[in-house]
Amino acid sequence: MAEADITSQLLQYSANGLAKGSTYALMAVGYTLVYGVLQLINFAHAEVYMLGSHFAYYQARWAGYLPEDSAGKPESVPIGLALGFVAVAMIACSLVGMLIERIAYRPLRNAGRLAPLITAIGVSLLLQYGGQAVFGTEPKLFPTFMETEVYELGPIKFPNTNVLIVLTTVVLMTALTLFVTKTRPGAAMRACSHDMKTARLMGINVNATISLTFGIGSAMAAVAGVLVAMDQPAITPLMGVQIGLKAFVAAVVGGIGSIPGAALGGLILGVSESVVGGLWETSYAEAVAFVFLIVVLLFKPSGLLGKATREKV
Amino acid sequence: MTEAMLELVDLNVYYGAIHALRGVSLRVNPGEVVTLIGANGAGKTTTLAAACGLLKSRTGDVRYAGASIAGVPTHQLVARGLVMAPEGRGIFPALTVEENLRLGAYSRRDKPAIEKDLQRGFDIFPRLAERKRQKGGTLSGGEQQMLAIARALMARPKLLLLDEPSLGLAPLIVQTIFETIDTISKEGVTILLVEQNANIALKHSHRAYVIESGSIEFAGTSAELRSDPRVKAAYLGE
Amino acid sequence: MARTIAIFLAALAGCYGLNWFLAEFIEVVYVDYLNLIGIAIILAVSLNVVNGLTGQFSLGHAGFMAVGAFVASPISIWLTYGEFESGPLAHASLLHFGLALLACGVGAALVGVVVGAPALRLKGDYLAIATLGFGEITRIMLQSQDILGGPTGLKRIPKMPQLPGTAGWDGGTSTFWIFLVVAVLVILTVRLQRSTFGRALIAIRENELAAETMGIRSSRMKVMAFVYGAFFAGIAGALFAHYQHSVRPDDFTAVRSIGVVVMLVLGGLGSVTGAITGAVFVTLLPIMLRPVEESLASSGTPITGLSMIVYALLLIAFMIFRPQGIFGQRELSLKLLRSWVPSAVRGKGGKP
Numbered sequence: 001m002a003e004a005d006i007t008s009q010l011l012q013y014s015a016n017g018l019a020k021g022s023t024y025a026l027m028a029v030g031y032t033l034v035y036g037v038l039q040l041i042n043f044a045h046a047e048v049y050m051l052g053s054h055f056a057y058y059q060a061r062w063a064g065y066l067p068e069d070s071a072g073k074p075e076s077v078p079i080g081l082a083l084g085f086v087a088v089a090m091i092a093c094s095l096v097g098m099l100i101e102r103i104a105y106r107p108l109r110n111a112g113r114l115a116p117l118i119t120a121i122g123v124s125l126l127l128q129y130g131g132q133a134v135f136g137t138e139p140k141l142f143p144t145f146m147e148t149e150v151y152e153l154g155p156i157k158f159p160n161t162n163v164l165i166v167l168t169t170v171v172l173m174t175a176l177t178l179f180v181t182k183t184r185p186g187a188a189m190r191a192c193s194h195d196m197k198t199a200r201l202m203g204i205n206v207n208a209t210i211s212l213t214f215g216i217g218s219a220m221a222a223v224a225g226v227l228v229a230m231d232q233p234a235i236t237p238l239m240g241v242q243i244g245l246k247a248f249v250a251a252v253v254g255g256i257g258s259i260p261g262a263a264l265g266g267l268i269l270g271v272s273e274s275v276v277g278g279l280w281e282t283s284y285a286e287a288v289a290f291v292f293l294i295v296v297l298l299f300k301p302s303g304l305l306g307k308a309t310r311e312k313v
Numbered sequence: 314m315t316e317a318m319l320e321l322v323d324l325n326v327y328y329g330a331i332h333a334l335r336g337v338s339l340r341v342n343p344g345e346v347v348t349l350i351g352a353n354g355a356g357k358t359t360t361l362a363a364a365c366g367l368l369k370s371r372t373g374d375v376r377y378a379g380a381s382i383a384g385v386p387t388h389q390l391v392a393r394g395l396v397m398a399p400e401g402r403g404i405f406p407a408l409t410v411e412e413n414l415r416l417g418a419y420s421r422r423d424k425p426a427i428e429k430d431l432q433r434g435f436d437i438f439p440r441l442a443e444r445k446r447q448k449g450g451t452l453s454g455g456e457q458q459m460l461a462i463a464r465a466l467m468a469r470p471k472l473l474l475l476d477e478p479s480l481g482l483a484p485l486i487v488q489t490i491f492e493t494i495d496t497i498s499k500e501g502v503t504i505l506l507v508e509q510n511a512n513i514a515l516k517h518s519h520r521a522y523v524i525e526s527g528s529i530e531f532a533g534t535s536a537e538l539r540s541d542p543r544v545k546a547a548y549l550g551e
Numbered sequence: 552m553a554r555t556i557a558i559f560l561a562a563l564a565g566c567y568g569l570n571w572f573l574a575e576f577i578e579v580v581y582v583d584y585l586n587l588i589g590i591a592i593i594l595a596v597s598l599n600v601v602n603g604l605t606g607q608f609s610l611g612h613a614g615f616m617a618v619g620a621f622v623a624s625p626i627s628i629w630l631t632y633g634e635f636e637s638g639p640l641a642h643a644s645l646l647h648f649g650l651a652l653l654a655c656g657v658g659a660a661l662v663g664v665v666v667g668a669p670a671l672r673l674k675g676d677y678l679a680i681a682t683l684g685f686g687e688i689t690r691i692m693l694q695s696q697d698i699l700g701g702p703t704g705l706k707r708i709p710k711m712p713q714l715p716g717t718a719g720w721d722g723g724t725s726t727f728w729i730f731l732v733v734a735v736l737v738i739l740t741v742r743l744q745r746s747t748f749g750r751a752l753i754a755i756r757e758n759e760l761a762a763e764t765m766g767i768r769s770s771r772m773k774v775m776a777f778v779y780g781a782f783f784a785g786i787a788g789a790l791f792a793h794y795q796h797s798v799r800p801d802d803f804t805a806v807r808s809i810g811v812v813v814m815l816v817l818g819g820l821g822s823v824t825g826a827i828t829g830a831v832f833v834t835l836l837p838i839m840l841r842p843v844e845e846s847l848a849s850s851g852t853p854i855t856g857l858s859m860i861v862y863a864l865l866l867i868a869f870m871i872f873r874p875q876g877i878f879g880q881r882e883l884s885l886k887l888l889r890s891w892v893p894s895a896v897r898g899k900g901g902k903p
Contacts, residue, residue, distance in 0.1 A: 041676060107871050113675075115874035118816045121809055122866035129856035129863065137855060184419070191416050194405045200367065201399060203391030203420030203468060245687070245805060252680060283702075287691040290684035297681045298669050 006279075008155035013278035014271050019162035019231065021270020022169035026224035027247030028254065028262035029176065030097075030217030036193035036257035037213050039113060043120040044100050046244020047127035048093050048218045052225030053142065053235045054135055055089035060143040075143065082145040086226050090219040097218025098211045106207070124244075131237030139234035165227045172223060173263050176216065180259060189213055193257055246289045253289075253296045255306025264304055268292065316379050318343045318472050318503045319364060319395075324373035326356075326363050333359045334370070335527040341472065346494065346504045348514040348535065350548055351524035357507040358400075360524065361474050364505070365397040366390050377472065392420040394471030398461045400480050406450025410441050413449050413460055417467030427467070434463040437493060455486035462493065466502075473497065475506040479513065491517045511548035515539050523548070555738060562734035567714070570727035574720030582722055584838055586794050589729035590787050591830035595814040596736050596823055597783035602812065603821035603880075604744065605776040606756030608675060611666065611682030612784045612811045614689040615659045617803035619785025620792040621693055623655035624705045627793065631709040640796055642724075643709035652789055659785025660778045667777035671770065686808050693800035704799035711793050725794040732790060736783055740823055743779075752776050756821075817869060819876030824883035829876070836862050 027049060034042045060066050063085075065075045077085070104119040151158045180186035188209045191199040200206050228243070229235045246269060254265025269289050277285030296303060319341040326334040334356050341347045351357045362368040364375055366387040375383050377395055390396075405413050414434055418427045435442035438459040444452060449460060458478055465473055478494070479487040491513055498504055508514035515521055515535040523531040523544060531544060538544045573582050594612055601609045628635060630647040643651070670681045694702045711728045713721070743749045754762035755769045763769050792798035810833060818829025840858030847854055854860070 035676075039676070041680075104867055104871070108874055111870075111874035114816050114820065115870045118813055119867045119870045121813060122863045122870065124863075125859060126863035126867070129859035133855045133857070133860060187416060187419065190408075191405065191419070194407055195403075197367070198399060198403050198405060199416075200387045201365070201391065201397050201403070202416045202464075203388045203396075204416075205386070205388045241806075245683075249680070249684065252677070281695060283691060283695045287688045290688045290691075293684040294670075294681055294688075297673055297677055301673060301677055 009279060010275060011156050013275045015156050015158060016162065016278075017271035017274030018267065019165040019270070020274055021267035022166050023224045023228050023266075024243070024247045024250045024270050025173065025263045025266025026169055026220045026227070027243060028251040028266045029173070029259060030221050031248045032251040032254070032256055032258065032262045033189070033213045033217045035251065037189070037196070037210055038105065038116070040105065040116050040120065041248060042105075042214075042217075043117075043244070044104075044123040044127060045097075045217065045221055046240030046247075047124050047131070048097050048100075048240075049221040049225040049228075049243065050131060050235075050237060050240040051096055051127065052089050052093045052222030053229040053239070054131070054140075054225075054237075055092045055222070056085045056226045056229070057140055057142055057235060059085040059088060065143050066141075076147070077143050077145050079145060086223065089226060090222045093218040093222035093225075094215035097214040097221075101211060101214040106210075128238055128241070135237050137237070139236045142229040142233040142235055144233070145230060161231050165231065168223065168227060169263075172220060173259065176220070177259050179216075185209070185212055242286075249289045249293045252303055253292050255303025258303070258305045261303055261305035268304075315342060317341060317376065318345075318378060319505060320374075320376040321360070321364060322374040322376065324360070324363055324370045324375070326359055326368055326370045333527055334363065336373070337363075337524070337527070337529055338373075339522050339529060339532070341503055341505050343503055344498075344501065345520060346498050346506065346518040348511075348518040348521040349505065349507045349524055350509070350511040350514055350521060351507075353509065355524045356527040357509075357524055358476055359527075361397060361476055361505070361507055365395060365474055367397075388420070391468055394469065395474070396465045396468045396470035396472070397474040398465035398476065398478075400458075400461070400477040402457070403476075404449040404452075404457050404460050404464070406448065408449055409446050410449060410452070410460060411445045413464050414441075414445075414467050417464035420468055430467055430469070434466060437466075437496065438463050455482050455490070458482060458486075458490060459493075462490070462497075466497065470502055472503045472505065475504060477507055477509065479508060479510045487513060511544070512550075515549075555742060558738055559734065562738070563731065566727045566731045566734065569730060570714075570720050570723035573723035573726055577722070579722060582726055584835070586725050586729055588831055588834045589726065589733050590791050590794075591811075591814065591834045592733050592827050593729070593736055593783055593787040593790070594811045595818070595826040595830040596733075596740055597780045597787070598811050599815055599821065599823065599826040600740060600743070600752070601776050601780040602815055603826065604749065604756065605752040605773055607671060607773055607777070608679040609682045609777065609780065610679040610805070610808045610812060611686040612780070613803040613805065613807040614666075614682070614686030615663065615781040615784035616788030616791065616807070617686070617689050617693060617800060618659045618662050618781075619655040619788030620798045620803070621699050621705070621788075621800075622658040622785070623651040623789030624708045624792045624798055625699065626654055627651040627709050627789075628705065628707065632707075637707060640707060641709055643712050643793070645712045645714075648709075648712045648728075648793075652786060655785045655789040656782045659788070660782040662785075663778040663781025664774060667774045667781070671773045671777060683805055683808060686803070687805055690800045690803050700799075702800060704797065704802075705792070706797040708792050708796045708798065710796065711790075725790070729790050729794065732783075732786055737823060737827075744823070748772070748775075813866065816876055817866070819878030819880060821880040822876075822878040822882050825876055825878035825881075828878065828883075836865065 030045045031042060034040060060077055063081065065077050100123055104123050105116050108116040108119060146160065149160045151160065151163065180189055188199065188204045189212065191202060191204055192206055192209045196206055247266065250265035250269045251262050253268065254261030254263070269292060272292070273285045273288045276288050317340045321337055321339050324334050324337045337356070337360055349357050349360060359368065363370050366382065366385055370383065374381055382390060405416065414431055418430065421427055440456055441459055441463055444456065449457065452460060462475070462478065478490050482490070487510065494504060494506070494517055506514060506518065515538055518535045521533065521535045521538050522529050523538070531538060531541065539549070598609065598612050601607050627643050627647060630650065631641055631643045632638065666685050670678060673681055693699060699705060711724050713724055751762065751767045751772050754765065754767055755772060759769050814829035814833045815826055817832060818825030818827070837858045840861050844854065844857040847857065
């Protein structure tokens with residue numbers, strides 16, 4: 001009996017972890033795309049995610065679904081309107097992402113790799129503290145988009161929010177994969193990630209392609225921000241710090257530059273965090289990502305699905 | 314005088330404090346094959362890079378098909394028919410031969426014609442057809458050079474810039490490559506090629522320039538240069 | 552060698568004088584700033600040996616600080632009080648403090664070997680995130696060690712020992728020790744840079760393959776540089792804990808590791824004077840901006856975190872306009888200063 005109990009717990013935690021892992025995957029894609037093209041750890045990506053949830057929040061607030069003081073209880077937003085909010089947040093975040101690249105990274109395209117890394121840290125700090133100045137430091141209650149329901153499959157329970165998170169991620173990741181492999185701009189992105197100078201000789205507008213990469217990654221981050229905010233309904237200007245680091249780790253574990261790698265890395269991390277935290281010790285869950293990171297780096301530095309390393313250093 | 318396909322007018326290019334090109338001027342007429350020969354570090358590749366917009370010149374002008382193209386980004390020039398084939402290592406090693414070739418046609422949207430050109434590329438270089446699913450990085454040096462040229466042709470160039478097509482290749486393969494260059498030229502593509510191997514380059518071109526330490530030292534028809542004693546001594550090993 | 556000893560003795564006397572001066576004339580809050588600057592200098596100069604001199608991108612300095620702090624603090628508490636109960640703060644004795652520092656340096660160095668030997672096979676950003684991961688694992692693991700106080704960490708860490716004849720100068724004691732370590736570290740590092748070992752490290756930075764063909768055993772050298780950095784980061788952690796009298800695992804987040812790298816890049820990677828300048832600048836800037844923030848708040852338009860916002864903006868602007876850092880790879884020297892005079896835009900901003 002006890003054994004069956006453990007099994008069902010394990011399954012339950014794994015199921016919960018899928019949702020968490022999906023949000024990591026959505027975030028990891030942004031890191032992996034940018035790193036693939038520029039070899040830059042875009043620290044500011046985590047703050048774009050933070051902005052995504054805040055953009056959605058303020059739309060709901062201006063539309064009258066949220067009380068003016070942050071303590072009151074939010075109302076439920078109709079799903080159609082909610083989708084509209086998310087779309088606007090995606091567009092806004094894309095613009096922010098492209099703007100960051102234009103202002104903070106492009107001027108340093110030929111300045112080696114450390115300088116843009118430091119400006120990335122600068123932008124990240126700027127958005128964190130700027131966010132606190134503009135949005136306030138108080139956690140804000142995020143509106144609900146639907147009544148909570150719980151589906152059951154045998155012993156395992158699936159809250160509908162989790163199902164939504166996983167499904168959204170699957171759809172977006174599939175769309176992104178198709179975009180990158182089947183379309184012209186996608187081909188340009190791949191070419192740039194292999195060799196920017198040669199890509200230019202192919203007639204590819206490298207600057208536009210890099211902007212596009214930032215735009216797409218940022219839109220994904222916006223969705224991740226909204227999904228996480230739905231699930232754990234308080235948002236703050238510092239909410240990106242933890243998930244950002246872990247999502248980047250997920251990208252490395254899966255193989256930097258690889259979209260399926262980002263998905264796999266995100267899911268592995270999400271599930272194992274959930275299982276370790278549930279069955280063992282909550283605080284250890286936080287370390288799982290980094291243990292994975294180190295093990296993977298030592299045995300397969302190119303990541304689980306990464307291609308043989310192209311050493312550019 | 315007819316309008317030049319490409320004209321470099323008094324180009325000065327700097328890498329930081331290094332004065333890499335010192336007032337380079339040269340001209341390529343439509344239908345010509347022109348060679349730029351010179352030793353390692355003389356400024357050959359820099360000249361090509363400045364011609365196709367990869368490098369900006371501090372002073373001087375680049376004119377292509379009757380218009381100034383100074384400051385025009387490379388990717389727009391490709392769409393206008395000015396295409397550079399980098400020396401052999403400039404392929405995408407992790408992509409297959411076919412993917413490399415298709416990227417060459419990136420600036421075009423006429424799908425059926427692209428398929429035809431792909432086929433034609435395989436006709437010119439049967440070796441590439443045999444290896445079309447292979448990763449570019451697994452090809453031999455000669456095959457990579459063929460790929461770089463075939464890929465440049467996919468853009469339907471009016472003017473093709475070739476960077477050191479013979480670099481590091483066995484003599485027999487060099488021969489094949491230059492025969493292909495003749496073929497491409499006969500099909501109406503104007504060619505500016507940069508070479509260290511002056512012997513073969515002068516045999517396969519109409520006119521030539523000699524660059525030394527960033528400035529053009531001699532110019533003339535290839536036949537003239539081949540019989541010039543100074544060129545003979547310095548570049549033809551005679 | 553004699554010259555080095557003379558310099559060291561001068562530094563010792565200087566720190567002694569500083570101790571007296573601070574205790575007699577300077578307000579506590581400014582002494583605090585000085586202590587923070589000193590600890591930042593230790594971190595920056597020691598990390599510079601790894602990141603600047605050897606060209607290996609480590610982002611794990613906070614992890615070694617944490618190791619140092621959590622090795623030294625319990626030893627020092629136990630030796631001084633004989634128990635972990637709460638009670639009034641006391642000074643550690645010279646012997647006990649020395650033992651604690653030695654233990655923490657050695658502990659951090661050992662961890663440095665264990666982490667560095669495998670991790671330094673990685674290059675560039677991969678090494679950076681692996682070391683970042685090490686730091687985070689260390690922090691998280693410390694949080695769940697009840698014997699070390701769990702997430703709330705350790706309190707009642709003894710004060711640093713007073714020297715003979717300094718009984719009345721309590722205010723400057725921490726500063727004395729911190730700057731004594733700064734002096735030792737700077738002297739050692741400058742000597743190291745000019746030694747065969749230092750040149751081997753530079754060779755590895757410039758071209759590892761070429762260095763190996765010259766007979767430099769690069770993997771060993773890299774680990775040694777890493778251990779050097781870890782040792783002093785551990786000491787910095789111990790000093791930090793003793794000076795605050797308490798320490799939590801969350802004092803050593805990835806943000807702190809990143810902060811040290813920022814100091815290096817701002818100052819100019821590979822230059823000791825650059826590292827020092829960067830450390831001073833990064834520590835002082837938010838502090839100096841705080842009064843502006845407060846005056847805005849009192850005038851009715853509060854901007855939360857203004858100092859950090861300005862800091863971030865300056866960081867971005869600085870990198871865009873001077874990506875090589877203040878000093879580049881050069882050291883501050885009269886010649887360098889003279890070369891700056893004509894432009895006259897940049898102030899001296901240097902430190903000895």
